Amino acid sequence: MNPTKRCAACKYLRRRCPKDCIFSPYFPPTDPDKFACVHRIYGAGNVSKMLQQIPVQARAEAVESLCFEAKCRVEDPVYGCVGIISLLQTQIQKTQSQIAQTQAEITIAQTQSSQFM
């Protein structure tokens, strides 16, 4: 196997990249940071195990979500992507409250309007 055609994972792990390498479809050598980030949080062995348990057609999506979560964890080592979930839930509560308030104002305005008619 030509060493220059190793995937990013095998390059990082300094090993031969076999034809059936589980990482190579998802970690091209042009993006070494992608695997480095995932490896830092999950470890190559865990990623490999996770991918093996997923059907082939779903693995690309799984890798993207793992990369996203790993990036979140690197940027926020305490909360990771759970911080984003928390923010979104708070935002939802706030918007629901604003909607309720606005709808109450509409009801009042409509009532006042019908009284004047």
Next chain:
Amino acid sequence: MGGPGSSPCASCKLLRRRCAKDCIFAPYFPPDDPHKFAIVHKVFGASNVSKMLQELPVHQRADAVNSLVFEANARVRDPVYGCVGAISYLQNQVSQLQMQLAVAQAEILCIQMQHEPTLQSHHQVLELDQDHKALLLNNNNNINNCGNNNNNNNLGYAMSAGQFNSNFASPSSIMQMQMQMQMQDPLKQESLWT
């Protein structure tokens, strides 16, 4: 805490090793909840968790462990999307609610304008801009489509809904956007862990 004479923590039990007095896992993985460490170990690996905790100040480690457990549970429930499925679902919910809010605000603006006849004259006709007109026309459709997607802490539905957009914005840009809209409210909620 681990140590001679005391029960080993859940991590050391699973890893079948002596639980040292200064075991980094012991404060967060008590022996009465073996599943907690098992799931984190399955997704992240004990050595990765240990490294992550070592890089954090002690007062932040409990929250870090809780968030790792949350993520690990999400990943086990949904091996393809994990937490990202929930994020995608919640983002859709936010978009729908913001649209509802815009419609409601346009409606109240309309009503207020109807009550201000002095703003209208033979020569000046106030018109809604195109966006507000479109929103009012689509009012009923959008509100009806929101359905029963209520916000709750059980993300089980969110996991299976899994509306996935593979073109993610970066985590930092998503957080910045959300923080701007958050208007500096407290970012983290204890209730997320319960």
